[in-house]
Amino acid sequence: MKVLIVHESLFGNTREVAETIAEGLRHGRAPDMGEVTLVPVDEAPTSIGDDVGLLLVGGPTHAFSMTRPQTRQDAAAKGATAARQGLREWIETVTPRAGLPVVTFDTRIHVKMLPGSAAAAAAKALRHRGFDRAERGESFWVQDTAGPVVEGELERAREWGAELATRVAHGVS
Template identity: 75%
Template sequence: MSVLIVHESMFGNTHEVAEAIAGGLRRGRAPDDGVRVVRVDEAPAELGADVQLLLVGGPTHALGMTRPNTRADAVKQGGEPSREGVREWIEQLTPRADLPVVTFDTRVHVRLLPGSAAGAAAKALRHRGFDRAERGETFWVEGTPGPVAPGELERAQQWGVELAARVSHGVS
């Protein structure tokens, strides 16, 4: 199984979640297992045929995926600058209709606040031609800079284990 996890992270929270998911995917596998975690700035615009599952994650900003202005606001709050976000990457990504894609996001838990980067990314991916794109999980952070909420990294790792089982059984 070759899995590519592409993520956007300005405060490190989404990166931590991506690594935890990768840890779950790798559980019980060889060290050269084919699970790669890549920042969106370094992600390929064309996915190799070896990629059997694509995971795409990012922080929820202003009810959806980040935009240049929300990333600029994050930098003002101490976040790391990013050349592009998941939104821009999806726009230049070469589609693969048959590839299973699952999205995830991080967000601050605010009661009754709608919107999700994972939902917006799944929709954008389907629009781009990834017919098997689906919204996955939301992982909670405590405030904009974080940290990741207690128990969420363990939940992310368990989700990775579940995703690995789905792929190995051909149910993705």
Template identity: 75%
Template sequence: MNVLIVHESMFGNTRQVASAIADGMREGTAHGGDVRVVHVDDAPTTIADDVDLLLVGGPTHGFSMTRPQTRHDAISKGATAAREGVREWIDEVTPRHGLPVVTFDTRVHVKMLPGSAASSAAKALRHRGFDGAERGETFWVKDVAGPVVEGELERARQWGVTLATRVSHGVA
């Protein structure tokens, strides 16, 4: 099983979650394969034919995926600048019919706060032509800059194990 995890991370929290998911996928994959974690700035715009599962994750900004203005605001708070975000990458990536795609996000843990980058990304990916795109998990951070809430990286790792099991049984 070959997995590509494309993520956007400005404060490092979503990168940590993506890495934990990758660790879980490697642990849950009995038949080998490759699990690659790639920042959106370095992500391919054509998904290789040998990729069996695509995961796409990013932070929730303003109830959705980041936008240039929300990224600029994050940079003013100490975030690392990125050339583009998941939103722009989705607009550029070539769709691959039948490829299972699962999204995830990170966001501040505030009760009753609507919106999710994972939901927005899944919808945008389906609209782009990735008919197998579905919303996955949200992982919580304590504040805009983090850190990731205690226990969330372990939950991300376990989710990766679960996803690997689903894929190996043909239920992505």
């Protein structure tokens, strides 16, 4: 069983978190777990192979949700590398696979009482699309729009990846 991690990253923070989650998955790997593959959303498949047993989907929180063309354009004006498409657009094109465990994650600025989460929005959109086992996972904090990732968050991402590997080993998603 493979794990596929689809991520959107504008300033590199979400990519760094995704890579660290992958490290945790590999470290906590169950005996029957196959490869862990990271794919930027621009290169993500629109059909998830039957060999994928866990799909992780992550992106930055912009304007209280997943990015939009305008928020990506605004980020590019601030030095980000804007993707051709974001998670929102990819979710609209991906073919749903009922029964596939999907867990979302995001990066967010750590501001007390600031609402909104790309992870929550992505999980909801994926369920609406037909991924009946999509659930919201974790939010990882960044210091500012351009980052960096808050100290200790990468270790938390690694631990979460290892926890996901354990859940997969026990057939729980």
